Amino acid sequence: MIIFKTERLEIRQVTKKDLDFFIELMSAPEIIDPIPQPKLAPEVIIQRFNNVTDYSIAPLLKEKVIWGVYESGKDELIGLCAFLTNEDENREIGYRFRKKFWGKGYGTELTKNMITYCFTVFELDIVTADVDTKNIGSVKILEKFFHPFKEFYNEDDGCTDRRYILKKEDWLNKQ
Structure with missing residues (x-):
């Protein structure tokens, strides 16, 4: 089932056939180190x-959900997108792509459409995104849409994170 589409991507629920690509997205050092995410045990x-x-979509407004990102009309999982809730109880977006799909503009395309989804489907007034300040690729993407809000040391991940924020009224004024 397609949850939403972008110009070149489809966002769908991850299925059992996506296991190998999911493992890559959760374990490849070039993907998890810039997030940063600690190495996870296989189990x-x-x-x-x-x-x-x-x-399912039901708990979205209170919890988190992670969906698969696929090129339109194809069945290969190329990335993940996440709708989370941060410690300030604000909704947060996140994403990651397999390395062979970097540099194609998919991060920007997905981020723009995730923001639209948050404001139109979830009817949120504010959306946030956190990024390790050393993750230059994601910093560049987020700065196209969001405003820097604060920087803080993330003890869990051992890095300095920057929180970005976007208000619905600012988003609508840019459209």
């Missing part, structure tokens, strides 16, 4: 995969 990755394949 933890499998547990997360099982959780992701069981998500």
Whole structure:
């Protein structure tokens, strides 16, 4: 089932056939190091995969959901997008792509459409995104749409994060 589409991408629920690509997205150092994400044990990755394949849209406004990103009309999982809730109880977006799909503009395309989804489907007034300040690729993407809000040391990940924020009224004024 397609949840939403962009110009070149389809966002869908991850299915059991996506396991190998999901493992790559959760374990490849070039993907997880810039996030940063600690290396996960294989059994933890499998547990997360099982959780992701069981998500439904119902808990979205209160919890989190992770969906698969696919090129339109294709069945190969190329990335993940996440709708989360941060410690300030604001909705947060996140994404990651397999390395062979970097540099194609997919991050920008997905981010723009995730923001639209948050404001139109979830009817949110504010959307946030956190990024390790050393993750230059994601910083460049987020700065196209969001305003820097604060920087803080993320003890869990051992890095300095920057939180970006976007208000619905600012988004609508740019459209």
